[in-house]
Amino acid sequence: MTERSSCGDDSMKASAGLAQGRVALVTGAAKRLGAAIATHLHGQGYRVVVHYRHSEADALRLCQSLNRCRNDSAAAFGADLLELEALGRLIDRAANRWGRLDALVNNASTFYPTPMGGVTGRQWDELLGSNLRAPFFLIQQAIPWLRAAEGSVVNMVDVHADRPLPEHAAYGIAKAGLVALTKALARELAPKVRVNAVAPGAILWPERDADPARRAEILSRIPLARPGEPSDIARAVVYLLDQAPYVTGQVITVDGGRSLFG
Numbered sequence: 001m002t003e004r005s006s007c008g009d010d011s012m013k014a015s016a017g018l019a020q021g022r023v024a025l026v027t028g029a030a031k032r033l034g035a036a037i038a039t040h041l042h043g044q045g046y047r048v049v050v051h052y053r054h055s056e057a058d059a060l061r062l063c064q065s066l067n068r069c070r071n072d073s074a075a076a077f078g079a080d081l082l083e084l085e086a087l088g089r090l091i092d093r094a095a096n097r098w099g100r101l102d103a104l105v106n107n108a109s110t111f112y113p114t115p116m117g118g119v120t121g122r123q124w125d126e127l128l129g130s131n132l133r134a135p136f137f138l139i140q141q142a143i144p145w146l147r148a149a150e151g152s153v154v155n156m157v158d159v160h161a162d163r164p165l166p167e168h169a170a171y172g173i174a175k176a177g178l179v180a181l182t183k184a185l186a187r188e189l190a191p192k193v194r195v196n197a198v199a200p201g202a203i204l205w206p207e208r209d210a211d212p213a214r215r216a217e218i219l220s221r222i223p224l225a226r227p228g229e230p231s232d233i234a235r236a237v238v239y240l241l242d243q244a245p246y247v248t249g250q251v252i253t254v255d256g257g258r259s260l261f262g
């Protein structure tokens with residue numbers, strides 16, 4: 001598990017009842033940013049559904065740790081989000097676990113380069129499927145639950161949705177589509193359900209991208225002079241879910257000012 005447990009200061013907020021009884025589903029939440037978001041929401045009093053695909057052991061460890069802090073407050077469900085039928089099942093299982101769904105965080109993502117000339121249909125389906133199609137159909141399935149709870153959705157997009165990352169066209173197209181989805185569904189699902197997005201900059205390096213020169217070059221273009229912390233992202237998600245009742249259809253960029261460089 002990469003994230004600390006929510007016991008501590010956060011559990012005081014939870015016992016103060018900030019989001020007590022509310023339920024959040026975070027996709028791709030076994031590790032990295034998803035785990036940070038799930039842990040932070042749990043610390044605000046949410047019951048959390050930790051979705052995973054391959055990282056079952058990490059997901060179970062995270063849930064164990066959260067349940068140790070607050071009994072019966074976290075559950076893990078597996079699903080491959082490329083399978084359309086699995087999306088409906090995931091929402092049904094998540095919402096039926098505690099009989100409600102207040103928040104859906106579409107965090108799961110596949111990310112790798114697709115230099116033009118050799119892109120396969122399978123790569124396109126994988127990148128568009130995880131980053132765009134899955135959020136769309138998860139939201140569609142969740143509408144009755146979210147309406148009943150007057151809940152909200154946060155989609156994890158990317159600063160590269162509108163500033164293309166070289167040789168990542170398929171990923172960038174998927175995230176740009178997710179921004180369009182955020183705006184379209186914010187309009188369509190209002191007034192009961194809000195839909196927003198968070199666009200992280202450099203927070204956690206991709207597991208396969210270890211080039212120190214490239215990392216140094218990226219860091220040199222961040223005005224706040226550091227990579228972001230997972231908690232920087234988690235706090236933005238909590239803001240949109242819980243503290244922004246008059247905000248919908250918006251993308252909050254959390255990138256230390258990097259996008260100011262164009």
Ligand SMILES: NC(=O)c1ccc[n+]([C@@H]2O[C@H](COP(=O)([O-])OP(=O)(O)OC[C@H]3O[C@@H](n4cnc5c(N)ncnc54)[C@H](OP(=O)(O)O)[C@@H]3O)[C@@H](O)[C@H]2O)c1
Pocket residue numbers: 027028029030031032033034051052053054055056079080081082106107108109110111130156157158159199200201202203204205206
């Ligand atoms: N990390 C950053 O600095 C950064 C920067 C910009 C944007 N973002 C965005 O922020 C979000 C989180 O970033 P991250 O780096 O923490 O994500 P990540 O580690 O690349 O992926 C998160 C999880 O997504 C799950 N996933 C991928 N494909 C799936 C599929 N077909 N079905 C089900 N689950 C699938 C994986 O779960 P399993 O491990 O269980 O298989 C994976 O652990 C992503 O949407 C990403 O695009 C991140």
